[in-house]
Amino acid sequence: MLTTTDVVKDFQGHRALNKVSIRVPKGSIFGLLGPNGAGKTTLIRIINQITAPDTGSVSFDGKPLQRDDIFRIGYLPEERGLYKKMKVGEQALYLARLKGLSNAEAKKRLKYWFDKFEIGSWWNRKVEELSKGMQQKVQFITTVLHEPELLIFDEPFSGFDPINVNLLKNEILELRENRATIIFSTHNMSSVEELCDHICLINNAETLLEGEVSQVRNKFSSDIISIGFEGDPEKIRSGLNKRFEILEIKENGIGKEARIKLPGGATSNELIAELLQHTEIHSYNEVLPSMNDIFIQVVESASGKNTQKS
Amino acid sequence: MSKISLIVQREYLTRVRKKSFIIMSIVGPLLFAALLVLPALLANMEDKEIKQIAVIDESMILTSYNTGKAESTIPETEYLKFITLEDVELESLQENFASTGYYAVLFIPENVITSERALLYSDKQPSLDVSSHISNAMEQQLENMKLVAHDIENLDQILAEVATDIKVSSIKWTRDGEAKKSSTGLVMGIGYVSGLLIYMFIFLYGSMVMRGVIEEKTSRIVEVIVSSVRPFQLMMGKIIGVGLVGLTQFMIWVVFTGVLVVGASTVFGTTLQQQAPMEQVSGNELFSQDKNVQGAVEDFSEGEAFMADIFGAFESVEPGKIIIAFLFFFLFGYMLYSSLFAVVGSAVDNETETQQFMLPITLPLILGIILMANVMQNPDGPLAFWFSIFPLTSPILMMVRMPFEVPLWEILLSGGLLILTILGTVWVAGKIYRTGILMYGKKVNYKELWKWLNYKN
Incomplete structure (x- = not known):
């Protein structure tokens, strides 16, 4: 759907993006991750044609990005707001028409969305009379109203209250059902696990990590196995071959769980065979690192490298 | 293009529907009309109050006994009466001045001829009209007395022959040898008013552009908008x-002021005409082209003669040309400055930070206003020429020169330069603007602006 190839953007004195290439598959939810100042917003602005890359290219739907493509993109920036003195309906209509909708079409669609969010009575109220949460709903509507094929949400959950975060998540999933492609940048790693199919991690203007979420997590798998079992934990402690390192054994209301590190070269089957001699196994799971752990690990090791270099 | 028109529509409609716009539309013309009509009305009202002035004349020079009792020789007017008091001490008057009902007490000392001094006592500041009426009358009478003392024969006749009152009527020769009446006063008036209006318009609406940009920045809507339109389109x-x-x-003001002035002069027509002679004096000085204007004043109502004068003179300054030039400099002067105002708005986070960038904008504007007087005095001088060509001051100063027959090539040069400068400033402004509007929380200085100007896209 959208690819960027070796995008470079320099601002006087520092490089905001250094040969960043991403590939956003059609119909996927793409997470753009990275610490503050990594260059996410700059990349998003390039995709929205607010700024242009110094070198490199962006292609949209297989063709180089064109001016008219902005009608097919919906953008909810991190720095977002509305004209405070304008009426809600008028404002939504104005923003929709700037996105190329006709007056009649925009009105029809606004009616649908206002009904859906049950905010029809706000039409003639001024924005400054609305609470922040109410404004967020209006902002969301104006972003999706022209039914864009590509939606870009920059830090969508920052500043949204929990109810609206939930609403937004559901809407994002629904939009994907309707074959829209979604890019969103966020710090909120749990939402990444929940929503994203693909991710790209940017740090210090460079891509550190890119790919499908499941692949990424597998790649960072730390070979830790979680086992649910029945029986005496001591038996495992004393009986298990010393090759396998027991990290911890927990007991709680649900059952007993042991975390065991699989050493290099050992397979799951070997561990299971070993364990079966001492206990009864209920479940066997590979513990995948959370996106949060991966994020911290990757960024820290990258900045470690940087400090060593300098 | 349709995007720009959408933006224009929004900017226009939201502002025109504001209460402040509607109030200004009503209050503005009332103010203008008041400025035109009130002074006449007020002067009229003030005159109606009869002022009695007690005169204590120790010199006895300005007192006559023609009617048998002491009367001041200072001429009375409709609303100004003089009562000569004999055998009254100044001190006793001072003690119970409030109960006497006099407006003032004029004390003429014995040695008035040598000292050339009289005293006007009052419990308030006597108006300038009153004191100048008294001093004029006294001067004239004392001068006469001194002349009489020289014992010249046929003095009255000589004086009558000597009296001169010159009125200079300017007649302009046009190229085709026609002679046209012209009026320096009216010409200066037109130049002054249009220059001032352009100045006002630039300041009022230029800063409105600036506030609009700041509003978009602080409400954070700007990034949403520029994901739909180019920053340049938004700015334009x-x-x-x-x-x-x-x-x-402006149009509302012109129409409304016109209606109000016409309306006011019909309603207060009679009172205004009574008051007219005074105005007519100054009017004659400025506008009379006709030696028989005095006669005309007697024949016609004064108002008609006055209007005829204005129209006559107005034709001489080619109203069509002036109106076109006015609209041109009005709009393009605004364009030039508003793009600069837009830059300032884009560079700051709130209105209080605008100060440091305002100076280079306000300086040439204020220079224009300061130079207006010089340009009017010498509309063809080098100062007038250069500053009416220089684009930052030309919208104001060319309009001041305009009614004085400026050579066409100078107008074209000034207008052309203005347009070129606008293209340049709008281009520069657009470049700084598109970086500035997305920049938050940064202390911006001129060096920073220069950097933004050099950013690629």
């Missing part, structure tokens, strides 16, 4: 939209 849409608001306001 705003400038054009606000410009149209200004033009609308």
